[in-house]
Amino acid sequence: MINAREYKAAETLRSGRMVTVRAIQPEDRTLLLEEFSEIDQYSLYLRFFETKNAITDEELKYFTEVDFVDHVALVVIADIGDKAKIIGGGRYIAYDRPAKVRIAEVAFMVHDRYQGQGVATLLLKHLLLIARDGGIAKFEAEVLPENARMLAVFSRAGLPMSVLRVDDVLRVTLTLS
Numbered sequence: 001m002i003n004a005r006e007y008k009a010a011e012t013l014r015s016g017r018m019v020t021v022r023a024i025q026p027e028d029r030t031l032l033l034e035e036f037s038e039i040d041q042y043s044l045y046l047r048f049f050e051t052k053n054a055i056t057d058e059e060l061k062y063f064t065e066v067d068f069v070d071h072v073a074l075v076v077i078a079d080i081g082d083k084a085k086i087i088g089g090g091r092y093i094a095y096d097r098p099a100k101v102r103i104a105e106v107a108f109m110v111h112d113r114y115q116g117q118g119v120a121t122l123l124l125k126h127l128l129l130i131a132r133d134g135g136i137a138k139f140e141a142e143v144l145p146e147n148a149r150m151l152a153v154f155s156r157a158g159l160p161m162s163v164l165r166v167d168d169v170l171r172v173t174l175t176l177s
Contacts, residue, residue, distance in 0.1 A: 002133040004068040013117040017078060021126050024073040026064050035086045040112045047109045070094040072130050076119050087114040090123030094136055104131060106139040120153045132176055139174040
């Protein structure tokens with residue numbers, strides 16, 4: 001069984017940069033705030049479906065203090081100069097349906113400078129390992145139609161995928177089995 005709370009793996013981005021994919025920790029609050037302050041407003045809109053100028057203390061706690069059972073969050077850390085920085089993050093939050101099929105909503109955020117380098121793909125790969133080990137049968141995600149990069153990440157995952165348009169949002173479902 002995977003210990004998600006202690007999860008850590010070395011990976012290489014498409015650019016050749018070495019990174020670490022690991023479980024988020026409460027001590028990552030400062031790193032997360034730094035990343036948030038550097039992300040373009042349009043990227044934040046694609047992630048949160050609204051403009052977002054700041055992250056509240058309550059949100060910061062929610063993002064960094066997870067139970068690693070139903071709420072699992074990973075970050076990608078890169079050494080930039082002499083400093084470790086979060087360049088991306090992904091999480092899933094599981095919930096039970098009446099049929100007892102374990103489904104989790106999944107979401108990602110990648111720093112603008114590192115988009116297109118495989119950060120979200122790596123996060124999805126590692127979240128899939130943890131989710132399958134935890135009995136999750138499906139991932140669901142709400143994606144804006146203009147978020148072509150995120151849709152491509154899901155398409156390239158090699159999993160059965162369905163897409164349903166609900167109003168102005170695409171509901172993507174990946175079957176993990």
